Amino acid sequence: MILHTVNKSAFDNRALGDCLRVVATNDAVLLIENGVYGALSSSQSEPAHVESILELSAAGTRFYVLQADCQARGLTDSALLPAVQITDDAGFVALAAEASAIQSWY
Amino acid sequence: MNFALLILGPPYSTQASASALRFARAALAGGHEIYRLFFYHDGVHNASALVTAGQDESTLPQQWQQLIAAHRLDSVVCIAAATRRGVLNQQEATRHGKTGGNLGDGHELSGLGQLVDAGLNADRVITFG
């Protein structure tokens, strides 16, 4: 399992799309910093990302957002895609330890 | 498990350094070890002792230093990346005819070999860019 971190908003940067194109079904994707905007369920302008997340999630890829980064930006739990789990710093560390390697998309 | 952190972001301009600091704290709190911090690219600015904050505030570089001191972490700042961005220890400052060094205590200026070593010997390397 590879842990992919993405820290850029899907609305102004291709990091999330670039990540989703090569992510494997047993991988995990953690959205951090401005990356958390990619987890919004009401994303009208970037439907491709939402579709990819839903497809990959159905196939087994796990998706996470960092709680502190959501909270800082006013993103409530209910605004996020149900496929995305909320984790904290300890969860980030646990994912990194579980992964065989970590790839950062920034 | 031991982690090595590759920190590429400067303090404040982006969130990368703050994210790395939180990760390091959480890793240590979780009983993991930090094999090495490697500050590279614009991340070298985190090692500047001249970064200053308002009263009663501790700066991100100071928080790194506190973590390094409290846990006796190995913190390496890439010497080539640092000197070209104006982060020098006293020895380098003297060697290059500069008025004074500004590398914060707890950090060591060294080469990229220390990053390669971390890649080989840490269980996990994580990049904060």
Place this chain on the structure above:
Amino acid sequence: MFRHAPYGNALAREGLEAALACGAMGAKASLLYINEGVWQLLEPQDSSAIDCKNQAAMASALPLYDIDEIWVDEASLQQRNLTATDINAGKIIDSSRVQALFATSKNILSF
């Protein structure tokens, strides 16, 4: 892993310096050029007028350091209308081989 274009910021150059350090220490390293990173492979480059080290010239030293596993992401080339004849190094691989490269790497340095 190189995914940023050269010259606009120092990531490409400093990533390459890290790769050369791997080679100098005899550490086995595979390089992956993906997304904007594929621009690093374009020839000819002449950076003299912008006062930067020539990235292509630096990269040409890689084989001297025994770094010969150089991979280039196919889709990234296609997105940029580039073909094998436009790039100066590397073997072109598809997304499944990119996944396999990640999966078999001990660690990934992301530049």
